Amino acid sequence: MTSPSDKVPATDDLAATEFAALQDTWQTLGKDDPLWAILTDPDRRGQGWDLDEFLATGEADVAKYEVLLHDAGHSGSFASVLDFGCGVGRLSLAWGRRATAVTGVDIAAAMIERGRQIVATEPNVRLLVNDDVDLRQFRDGTFDLAFSHICLQHMPWLLAAGYIEEFARVTTPGGFVAFQLPSRGRPGRPTRRRIVDALPAGVRTRYRRWRHGTAAVFDMYYTPPEDVLAVGDRAGLDLLIQQPDESAGVGIEGYIYVFRRRA
Numbered sequence: 663m664t665s666p667s668d669k670v671p672a673t674d675d676l677a678a679t680e681f682a683a684l685q686d687t688w689q690t691l692g693k694d695d696p697l698w699a700i701l702t703d704p705d706r707r708g709q710g711w712d713l714d715e716f717l718a719t720g721e722a723d724v725a726k727y728e729v730l731l732h733d734a735g736h737s738g739s740f741a742s743v744l745d746f747g748c749g750v751g752r753l754s755l756a757w758g759r760r761a762t763a764v765t766g767v768d769i770a771a772a773m774i775e776r777g778r779q780i781v782a783t784e785p786n787v788r789l790l791v792n793d794d795v796d797l798r799q800f801r802d803g804t805f806d807l808a809f810s811h812i813c814l815q816h817m818p819w820l821l822a823a824g825y826i827e828e829f830a831r832v833t834t835p836g837g838f839v840a841f842q843l844p845s846r847g848r849p850g851r852p853t854r855r856r857i858v859d860a861l862p863a864g865v866r867t868r869y870r871r872w873r874h875g876t877a878a879v880f881d882m883y884y885t886p887p888e889d890v891l892a893v894g895d896r897a898g899l900d901l902l903i904q905q906p907d908e909s910a911g912v913g914i915e916g917y918i919y920v921f922r923r924r925a
């Protein structure tokens with residue numbers, strides 16, 4: 663006889679299953695066309711990105727965060743920055759021009775491999791694979807800024823919330839945490855997309871193989887600001903700025919959040 667707990671996967675099992683599906687997807691994308699997977703401009707598909715142009719977008723994105731951090735009271739002196747979901751280091755490189763040391767982490771070894779070639783000119787930037795649903799490879803208070811851009815939006819909230827709590831843990835007291843998350847899809851988003859996004863990872867993968875011939879299709883998840891703020895508060899983060907942001911796509915409502923870790 664089975665008890666209800668035999669049938670409902672535990673949160674840890676769910677997180678592990680979602681993590682494995684995510685890693686598979688991004689590893690495939692990272693091997694195939696990493697720059698396009700990061701910035702999906704339809705005109706740049708099939709290795710169509712010029713690397714300098716691609717990196718210039720990173721400089722612009724980081725400059726935007728720099729202004730917000732300044733407005734939030736940051737001194738402008740960055741000692742140790744975490745770039746979570748760094749991809750090929752588009753933003754790590756731009757942080758590297760501002761910070762003493764930058765650590766980029768990514769779930770996909772293929773992204774990190776390509777990224778190490780790209781950041782090779784900047785000895786203060788290191789890129790590492792993060793193979794876990796948390797940031798256990800870093801001690802408490804390792805960074806004075808934990809940052810993530812267009813990454814948390816591609817994972818279920820179960821995982822994203824856990825990483826936000828980890829951002830707080832690995833940030834030094836008084837340090838800053840800044841990231842972006844979309845809150846609501848475009849009006850009229852197809853019902854089919856919403857249903858597929860809500861499927862358990864295994865079923866979603868099988869559906870995609872059937873429909874697209876590949877499971878390497880990434881999802882977009884939308885998180886209401888109340889949920890973001892609740893997790894931040896629980897983790898010991900005080901919200902300083904919540905700035906409207908459309909990095910997830912034009913017409914997609916979202917925010918950049920800047921928090922400060924309670925001392």
Ligand SMILES: C[S@@+](CC[C@H](N)C(=O)[O-])C[C@H]1O[C@@H](n2cnc3c(N)ncnc32)[C@H](O)[C@@H]1O
Pocket residue numbers: 684688689699700701746747748749750751752753767768769770773792810811812813816817821
């Ligand atoms: C759209 S790309 C953005 C990359 C980079 N932040 C940028 O803006 O150039 C999303 C990245 O997040 C990474 N990613 C997805 N889930 C992750 C996770 N759980 N842990 C670490 N990286 C993850 C993917 O491999 C991918 O490189």
